[in-house]
Amino acid sequence: MTDPVDVLITRLDPELPLPGYAHPGDAGADLVTTSDVSIAPGERAMVGTGIAIALPAGYAAFVHPRSGLAHRLGVSIVNTPGTVDAGYRGEIKVLLVNHDLREPAVFARGDRIAQLVVQRVERARFHEVERLPGSARGDGGYGSTGTASQAGGNAGVR
Ligand SMILES: O=c1ccn([C@H]2C[C@H](O)[C@@H](COP(=O)(O)OP(=O)(O)OP(=O)(O)O)O2)c(=O)[nH]1
């Protein structure tokens, strides 16, 4: 594994833990909610995490849902993955959504509700041209290759 990148962090809510990786090698460090929250079916709620960070230039952090909450409760994040810019110094917030049709999703202050993935990111220099170079895919998208059964394994792969 590569060396971890150093990220400065402040606790806006010192009683709550810093983001933590559950296992060595995990990509996401768990984030907790600073408030008790009950999200009705189909509704959303913005919760604080009690932390603010300063990422080095060339990095971003992405707020991802936790699969266990998705599986158990139907809870995800509206804007998944949320993008935390390197220059952002405010509290990291999470826009939870309850996709369950019947049950409210209930969280207590300190519950782990999301995970933060820190990544290197490229910035692009955009060069406007009249025509783009050709490619095998061309402008086909949004299901242009059909379903898995129709595609017949590697059919069409050159
Ligand atoms: O899940 C998220 C997503 C974003 N942010 C913060 C950090 C990010 O740097 C800032 C702006 O996010 P984004 O660029 O996605 O939102 P926007 O709607 O474009 O707002 P802005 O005009 O402030 O860029 O909000 C969070 O705390 N949590």
Ligand SMILES: [Mg+2]
């Ligand atoms: Mg923005």
